[in-house]
Amino acid sequence: MTRPTITQPQLVPVTSIDSHLPVLPPDALTADALRARLAAQVSWTPEFAGDGGRFADREPAGAAVLVPLVQRDEGLTLLLTRRTDHLRDHAGQISFPGGRVEPEDDGPIATALRETEEEIGLSRERIRVIGQLPVYSTVTAFQVTPVVALVEPGFTLALDDFEVAEAFEVPLAFLMNPAHHRHHRFDFGGVERRFLSMPWQGPEREYFIWGATAAMLRNLYRLLATA
Template structure:
């Protein structure tokens, strides 16, 4: 299957905003509430299982990402990365830290922790894994397991300059409010692409969170909202 690459997602038309859906209540966005919610559900059906297809010349490969929820005094934040512009896959995109499963990894948690340490230098001693989200299939043929973790502050990051241009935090309450979720659709060469975005205005620039990252966050919203 041939898929048109999206090189300027910000320019894709917005077809809808989900401001009719309720935000996750503040009481459900605490560390204890999220831990309990993940523990209570052994299996559930996500809203987004994948991108809807993949590039024809790639075989599926396992991958894992960390969904790092930092315990700040003002509430949980999500630690994200901006990829460097020269990467083969997902160049310049906003991503969770993570990557491909290696033979020596003992499951997706091991992959997520190893890749996070390699990419941004987040020490494992600050990370408390509390659960996983359903596997998400990307257009680049990765079968991604999102590993949810609580992160204690006080860490110092060391970025891998080859892969990561920047690391930053977004308030979880912003991401768990569907009024900030936008649907996009466009056609190119007879093929249609649809994706979700959650643009966030940081202190100095806007971060266009979209694609697989936004879809996995939407799945987290569905889990925490009970929808």
């Protein structure tokens, strides 16, 4: 099946906004609270498992991304990247640092840490892994493991300017507020695609967080909201 390409996701109609869902209290979004929740291994079901490569013509491949939560004085922020516009895949999109599992990697944590160092120059010495989220299957047949980590501030980044146009931080409280979660539906040639977005207005521009990145963040919300 040919994958309907979405080149301007911000123009796809919004079908609903989840302002009816509960907002997480501030004490659920601290470093200690996240560490405890991920360690508890509570029983929960992720809301988004992905499209499972239904549009891909190749075998699934392993990948991992880092979900880097920076411990700022004003609260946790999420460090994200904007991909460069010339890339063949995911050009210009907002992403977690990460990538394909390589043979020398000893599991998804090793992949996430290596890719983060290569893409944005964030040293693993400032990263403390606190858990993982369920695997997310992308439309391009990657089986992505999100690795959640706390990041000590005071770092200096060195971006791989071939892959990464910029790195920026978004308050975790904004991303975990379902009033900012928007559902979209796209139909092309009888094929339907649905996706989630979390647009964030930064100091100088809007960042349209959508697709797999938004889906994995929504799964984090579901974990933290589980009683």
